[in-house]
Amino acid sequence: MTRTLELHPDRLLPADPSTRAIARELYQSIASLPIISPHGHTDPRWFAANEAFGNATDLLLAPDHYVFRMLYSQGVGLQDLGIGKSDADPREAWRLFAERYHLFRGTPSRIWLDWVFAEAFDIDVILDARTSDLYFDTITAKLATDAFRPRALFERFNIEVIATTEGPLDRLEHHQAIRDSGWSGRVITAYRPDPVVDPQFEGFHDNLAKLSELTDEDCHSWTGYLAAHRKRRAFFAKMGATSTDHGHPTAQTADLSADEAQALFARVTRKDCSPADAELFRAQMLTEMAAMSVEDGLVMQLHPGAYRNHNRALFEGFGRDKGADIPSRTEYVSALKPLLDRFGNRSDFTLIVFTLDESVYSRELAPLAGHYPCLRLGPAWWFHDSPEGMRRFRKATTETAGFYNTVGFNDDTRAFLSIPARHDLARRMDCGFLAELVAEHRMNDWEAAELAQDLAYNLAKKAYKL
Amino acid sequence: MTRTLELHPDRLLPADPSTRAIARELYQSIASLPIISPHGHTDPRWFAANEAFGNATDLLLAPDHYVFRMLYSQGVGLQDLGIGKSDADPREAWRLFAERYHLFRGTPSRIWLDWVFAEAFDIDVILDARTSDLYFDTITAKLATDAFRPRALFERFNIEVIATTEGPLDRLEHHQAIRDSGWSGRVITAYRPDPVVDPQFEGFHDNLAKLSELTDEDCHSWTGYLAAHRKRRAFFAKMGATSTDHGHPTAQTADLSADEAQALFARVTRKDCSPADAELFRAQMLTEMAAMSVEDGLVMQLHPGAYRNHNRALFEGFGRDKGADIPSRTEYVSALKPLLDRFGNRSDFTLIVFTLDESVYSRELAPLAGHYPCLRLGPAWWFHDSPEGMRRFRKATTETAGFYNTVGFNDDTRAFLSIPARHDLARRMDCGFLAELVAEHRMNDWEAAELAQDLAYNLAKKAYKL
Amino acid sequence: MTRTLELHPDRLLPADPSTRAIARELYQSIASLPIISPHGHTDPRWFAANEAFGNATDLLLAPDHYVFRMLYSQGVGLQDLGIGKSDADPREAWRLFAERYHLFRGTPSRIWLDWVFAEAFDIDVILDARTSDLYFDTITAKLATDAFRPRALFERFNIEVIATTEGPLDRLEHHQAIRDSGWSGRVITAYRPDPVVDPQFEGFHDNLAKLSELTDEDCHSWTGYLAAHRKRRAFFAKMGATSTDHGHPTAQTADLSADEAQALFARVTRKDCSPADAELFRAQMLTEMAAMSVEDGLVMQLHPGAYRNHNRALFEGFGRDKGADIPSRTEYVSALKPLLDRFGNRSDFTLIVFTLDESVYSRELAPLAGHYPCLRLGPAWWFHDSPEGMRRFRKATTETAGFYNTVGFNDDTRAFLSIPARHDLARRMDCGFLAELVAEHRMNDWEAAELAQDLAYNLAKKAYKL
Numbered sequence A, B, C: 001m002t003r004t005l006e007l008h009p010d011r012l013l014p015a016d017p018s019t020r021a022i023a024r025e026l027y028q029s030i031a032s033l034p035i036i037s038p039h040g041h042t043d044p045r046w047f048a049a050n051e052a053f054g055n056a057t058d059l060l061l062a063p064d065h066y067v068f069r070m071l072y073s074q075g076v077g078l079q080d081l082g083i084g085k086s087d088a089d090p091r092e093a094w095r096l097f098a099e100r101y102h103l104f105r106g107t108p109s110r111i112w113l114d115w116v117f118a119e120a121f122d123i124d125v126i127l128d129a130r131t132s133d134l135y136f137d138t139i140t141a142k143l144a145t146d147a148f149r150p151r152a153l154f155e156r157f158n159i160e161v162i163a164t165t166e167g168p169l170d171r172l173e174h175h176q177a178i179r180d181s182g183w184s185g186r187v188i189t190a191y192r193p194d195p196v197v198d199p200q201f202e203g204f205h206d207n208l209a210k211l212s213e214l215t216d217e218d219c220h221s222w223t224g225y226l227a228a229h230r231k232r233r234a235f236f237a238k239m240g241a242t243s244t245d246h247g248h249p250t251a252q253t254a255d256l257s258a259d260e261a262q263a264l265f266a267r268v269t270r271k272d273c274s275p276a277d278a279e280l281f282r283a284q285m286l287t288e289m290a291a292m293s294v295e296d297g298l299v300m301q302l303h304p305g306a307y308r309n310h311n312r313a314l315f316e317g318f319g320r321d322k323g324a325d326i327p328s329r330t331e332y333v334s335a336l337k338p339l340l341d342r343f344g345n346r347s348d349f350t351l352i353v354f355t356l357d358e359s360v361y362s363r364e365l366a367p368l369a370g371h372y373p374c375l376r377l378g379p380a381w382w383f384h385d386s387p388e389g390m391r392r393f394r395k396a397t398t399e400t401a402g403f404y405n406t407v408g409f410n411d412d413t414r415a416f417l418s419i420p421a422r423h424d425l426a427r428r429m430d431c432g433f434l435a436e437l438v439a440e441h442r443m444n445d446w447e448a449a450e451l452a453q454d455l456a457y458n459l460a461k462k463a464y465k466l
Helices: A017-030 A044-049 A056-061 A065-073 A090-099 A108-120 A129-143 A150-156 A173-181 A204-215 A222-238 A258-268 A275-296 A312-318 A337-343 A360-369 A387-401 A416-439 A445-463 B017-030 B044-049 B056-061 B065-073 B090-099 B108-120 B129-143 B150-156 B173-181 B204-215 B222-238 B258-268 B275-296 B312-318 B337-343 B360-369 B387-401 B416-439 B445-463 C017-030 C044-049 C056-061 C065-073 C090-099 C108-120 C132-143 C150-156 C173-181 C204-215 C222-238 C258-268 C275-296 C312-318 C337-343 C360-369 C387-401 C416-439 C445-463
Strands: A035-037 A159-163 A243-246 A299-302 A351-353 A375-377 B035-037 B159-163 B243-246 B299-302 B351-353 B375-377 C035-037 C159-163 C243-246 C299-302 C351-353 C375-377
Touching: A017 A416, A017 A445, A035 A416, A035 A445, A044 A150, A044 A173, A056 A065, A056 A090, A056 A129, A065 A090, A065 A108, A090 A129, A108 A387, A108 A416, A150 A159, A150 A416, A204 A222, A222 A258, A222 A275, A243 A275, A258 A275, A275 A299, A275 A337, A351 A360, A360 A375, A360 A387, A387 A416, A387 B387, A387 C387, A416 A445, B017 B416, B017 B445, B035 B416, B035 B445, B044 B150, B044 B173, B056 B065, B056 B090, B056 B129, B065 B090, B065 B108, B090 B129, B108 B387, B108 B416, B150 B159, B150 B416, B204 B222, B222 B258, B222 B275, B243 B275, B258 B275, B275 B299, B275 B337, B351 B360, B360 B375, B360 B387, B387 B416, B387 C387, B416 B445, C017 C416, C017 C445, C035 C416, C035 C445, C044 C150, C044 C173, C056 C065, C056 C090, C056 C132, C065 C090, C065 C108, C090 C132, C108 C387, C108 C416, C150 C159, C150 C416, C204 C222, C222 C258, C222 C275, C243 C275, C258 C275, C275 C299, C275 C337, C351 C360, C360 C375, C360 C387, C387 C416, C416 C445
Parallel strands: A035 A159, A243 A299, A299 A351, A351 A375, B035 B159, B243 B299, B299 B351, B351 B375, C035 C159, C243 C299, C299 C351, C351 C375
Antiparallel strands: none
């Protein structure tokens, strides 16, 4: 028997009838607002070249680490999914996924994917072993049509602005090409300097050499290195960037004297940099980046706490970003203090902080953001970009930091087709949360209506200066 | 358009109709019980002098760090709110607050303040830019009337007993004056020795000198220092105190030999005390205070885990208690062991433990309190004194520690007018929690009714020996 | 007035009527499935000898540390409950419990006990001071009947298979006797080598000597010691074991070279083993045990994070397992890496991980289990084996690890009579959780129905190879 795929109009709203009625009304008032996507990982080449996406597996399965990590956890080899140097048949790879679609029950991936299947591709049966070929063929055929080219989807998805993420060594040709094309879609970049900031990043020394070449600065001297950052930041800002992003192992910051910083830089640019020096340099660079943000106005984002490439054999065989990044305990109160001591009291500087460690929501981040003028809380991130993750975020942060020290939703994804589903999920969850406050007479209905707009649209636009 | 301010009779009760009906009945049965306020920070001078409070800003805004920290986080300067050496116009300060009242949506401050406005001052419109002057004038005028003097409010609020908090150097003149006045209100003190116990407290060395003078003991000798504590504790007990309170950075305790303690005391009373010695001395003093509690019967409270004065510039400009105390990770299992090894198995000693780190509720505190006879759990504290904070506290602790190892509600506030609102909020949340247990057939209705009384009144009275 | 004891048919199901209706239907579809109890601490002697249990106190009170720890926390002496070298009258001990039964309100013990009283013993009044004797007499009398002998209860409880836990030095005579008896009940063992693996275990050195004797291997040589483990594991497997269990203070693993391991073993078998060496040896042995599991197919369980025997005086007076084991902060991401680097990518090896530190559910364990093929998550454990504990477990793990990286329910108990109550509670909570997903249109009803079967029966059977 084939099972029907249907998206219920009340999905994700609270079950209690009176609360649901409030949530539904709130949701309907904001459901069609344009999408602001201030932080994500789509490929600017898509929008520059506007070529058709490939087949179902290439687009939806092989690049989505949420999806293949779950399949991998249940014994499916990555090479069988077409990942790495693999000549797996995409139809057969898709079948491995289809047969195991039940593994995703209760996960946000399931919700996002069902939206993509039902809304983007108009499929009305559930994915399983029996419908695997139907899915593969339907999706692959539609992807070949003009309506499924990147720009058409961008417009259909009602995206007002989307930010991609590039490193300092990126020449931003695709962003330039988008601008040159005359297309009206607003695709901007963001400055992510990890490859030239983290001494433990693969190729760090080569990256410094390339940065020197690109900027005509001597990036093996401290002052030249800082000047190079300034130049690249200015270039990124010219290409639309309004923010920087920093993906560090910890939230540690430092505020060394100029002499100490220079000496540290000399040590980390040698081949035998110690782990402690690497950590201290990353820490110091967060404060340097904050100092530059005070100058150039770029909003600063900090995404700490992932133990990258935890699975040694997988990293050696397949490289980065294969679903083996694992959160770990992350401290903010002492870690951020050096940076906050310098810039924390400024209202003209914005630092948006994220976490993978939910125990800090109520203990550290909400109290910090509810005090320091520069601080804002990023939304529930990565593994917490989910219904329960969002509920926990709002319940743990709102009472101390309020709503207005948060910045709306980030989709943070390279899965382009899921972007509307992710924003829709976030909007539904926020409306549900607001509805509960109204139903328990902890908030007036008109306040919830204002907040629904703010959380879905205004806060992101304002925090990211979009 | 002016918005109506109304307190819904079912506010804060669960939304599900059958659960709400149970909660409402429970709440009605305990709503009018007298207030037991065993831990707080009201000023005994108010009740001694019984003078009128000043204007709206002086009473409700400038002293409430919950309120001004949120305004500060959104760029309002403290001096503009009349804080510190400021000649800000109170009416204009109030306007800064009124214009930003939406920042408090979803926070407990909003709930407490709306109660104060509606119930204490009988105002029926929402605070915002348009109603700012109306508020300022109404509140300020009422505060000048006899009905709003401290003792009148105390009686109107149906307070059975309230504890203030004083340091060992306080001569308790106000408490004496209250007793001498013949007024029937029960205002007692509590012994908070941090200024003479924490070597890192501002003025620690001067404080020891003052303590010597006050007690006629040599507080630069270990035995004299301990004797001075005993004398002050006895004096505080005479002035009604039934408890001590200890606000340490960590929960660390120690149990040194007399010789080791003496040597440590010699080190910390020198000017160059190391941080490690300061921590060890605080740790040792908790055990010494416990030993004295075994002798004199004072209930001991431990409030650890705040990183005090986190914002350097603000501390330098405005001093302590300006909303910049930030919780940090706090460990109890190893930290409390030395003290528990000595006194943990006594039923004639009570140690009430609080936390700002909710991750310890289920992992550490509930298992400890569900075993050691001396231990009780303080209620959800500070940033967690909120609807969701209380829900998390009950959900995380009850299954392991039960209800009877908790001690009812503490308002812990200097915001006198909000005290009934805070107790009312706690009562509503507890009744809601009990109602959920009844609705899910996890508890009988008559048990919930007994517990509602216990949580609102009996447990605090018993735990604090009131 | 005597209060009625009734078990409501909808107990523990969500209060919202539509959600409850879904939950009720799910529950009814799985309520009568046989019990799979893959991890517990019942005494195999019971099933071998099939003798009558003693009186109410001996069976239900004195051995249940959940129960007596709560009584102890409120000042009841253990000796008065018949624990330790005590000649307390069991009827009077029972009365101490009965008089304080209100302490258990809101705890899972209360739910389990009420089930035992109502369902197992057919009692229809609440336990309290007035009904204490009625309870004691009724229970004690019934226990003397054939219907209450261990095998009769096993059959009445519809237990398909139960695992006990034994150490390597156990000769498993009772298991042999059960097999020899011809009784059809399936009682199997599990291999718990802590007494010969943990250098800090009481009697470690003697245990090695005994292990040498038992296995005819030289357990003071590294190779002989490993060979002894292999022999005992093989014997346990022959006696039905499908799993091993490891109760370590931390989750630390190590992967030393053979030479390093041998040198470490030489150090820990001396009398003056350092705590660091003890920790490293336990860590190394987890990896050795994993290596043996790869060979012999035994499923590996890791239960870390308890600070054992925290109460010094109680340990000295009464010994282990007296309710004084306290959870503590537990790290997994770095700790498990050495083991996972060797065996993490194998699908033919299963490591089931438990925790007492709920902050790791979403931060560490779900991300790890949602990636590594060998990893599965054990259910909410010990203090978290409770309605709210289970809810938190599902809410925090499902979105990242899904349901299929979990392993169903473990009762983990020595309280034999409570086993059906514990499984029933887990089934109800899981059905409630699934019903919420269905009610919020996050899952289809037919998927929830499949999952209800999987969570109640199939997953445990599969994960533990039963």
